[in-house]
Amino acid sequence: MLTIDNLHVRVAGKEILKGLSLQVNAGEVHALMGPNGAGKSTLGNVLAGRDGYEVTQGTVTYDGRNLLELEPEARAAAGVFLAFQYPVEIPGVNNTYFLRTALNAQRKARGEGELDTMQFLKRVREKLAVLHLKDELLHRAVNAGFSGGEKKRNEIFQLALLEPRLAILDETDSGLDIDALKMVADGVNSMRDPARAFLVVTHYQRLLDYIVPDRVHVLADGRIVESGDADLARKLEEHGYAWIAERRVAGAA
């Protein structure tokens, strides 16, 4: 589904990703871990199409298409979703209106019929029930005045509603208490599907107790330095990222 090959990305003149390669197949959950500054968020932003990230080398192929040449909205319509590390507050834009506009814009771009208000609200209620969310969330402006936890829940709610094929979660667990963390994990687990892939970017192993990944990758200094199964995350938690660095030095020697 997603093939990243030798990706080099520069941000504000500084090289952040230095030859990252990654293959994610449909139905898989990949965890991307790494210390601060390793380039984890950069990868999420590049995949979603944010401005200011200059790809200097390498390719990103999604469903056989060059993902990097698509506008952000075209990527969304193609099924790419980024759950933001810092969801943006948009005062004055009602959450329901935003979600309906987004969903219908994606459907339109895919040549599907738009949902009318009744169809849309039915779908919204189903998703709210699955995620145990209050519908009060819908009447507010997008993320405006939301607590950190509410913002992250809203991201997962959008994920559930928009049903993307490739979901990238950028440190969705940061700043969450254990209940919110479980809710996020439940949301993701309920959406695991042979046709859908997840790339879960995180600092800590904690989230991976609830979302058990198929593959774990360690990102350090702009490239993936170690890949393994779910056990790798536990080893990291035990030994810290320094352990990886030591192993690399030992391997090089």
Next chain:
Amino acid sequence: MATPLFDELARGDAVQRAESWRYSRNALRALSQLDFAPAAASAAPAAPLRAQYEWPQTQGHRLVFVNGRFVPALSDPPGPGCRIEQGADGCTLQLVAAGALAHVVHVALPGAGATRWQARLQLVASAPGTRLIEQHVAAEGADVLGVFDFDLALAERAGLELVSLGDLPGNASLLRRTTATLAREAQLHATHAVFGGRLQRLELGVAIAGDRARLRSRGVFVLRGREHADLQLDIGHAARDSSCEVLWRGVADQRARGIFHGGITVEAGADGTDAQLSNKNLLLSALAEIDTKPALVIHADEVKAAHGATVGQIDERALFYLRSRGITLAAARRMLVAAFCAEALAGIDDAGVREQLAQRAAAHLPAPEAGA
């Protein structure tokens, strides 16, 4: 019927020298190159124009003026608590009972060449809970210039909600001078929407003359093309324990030009005044320009006053957030601009009227399917 404002304009030199015309001097000069003939008494407005002001919310309360003249045949009979009188020097409208509502529509119908109209309206509100909707519309065609003097008097403890909409095509210019006087404990809630127009200037002067009187002035302008709007607020507090809350928003796209001057003066002895002014502006193009100047002059002690004015661009983070969810760039821009304007319109009590203004605003926002 010569109005003082029109006389002033006729003495072009004086206007051109005035500091308050500083940013609009060139626009006015260009306008004055045209040879405006007095507008003829005209036929009834065509259906598309009528659709702009035939709101279900004000059915039975409409008073229609065409090219400055009151046209009873196009108007409803005055509603309950509402009286209108036509004098030699313009019309006088009285709102004398709670709930009284009038929707005053000024329709400008262009002639073969450039034409002008002028009108004067006096309004007396003497009860709480009165409402007035002032609306200016114009047909497309040759240049048409309107000059409108509007004097409002709010009696003791009277309350007026004023919703004012100047929604004009690019051939129409409108110069308005609105003055309001607030007696003791009077309350004026005003929302002004200024959309489009070749040149729209609104001078809004409010004399807060009575103790404990309150003014809430909200407003927004939305401009594009080469449209030019100039808002001149001049609020004077001359009584004790009065307040004003001013919240204006401005949006300029393409090569449009907007000016906001927010003047608040607190006279000596007007202790206990609470004056708040917020003006935020959004530039949607590198060629658009907005000048904002809050000017607070305080001669009294024991005054609470705060002001803030900004000119900025659309929030790129918000734009990317919306696009990342599949919303096109053009639709996302439009959504954010509409949200920016919504705060100014949020003060309108009647949801139906608020929606009418939001819809009219939408017609002036960047097109949803335009290119980047």
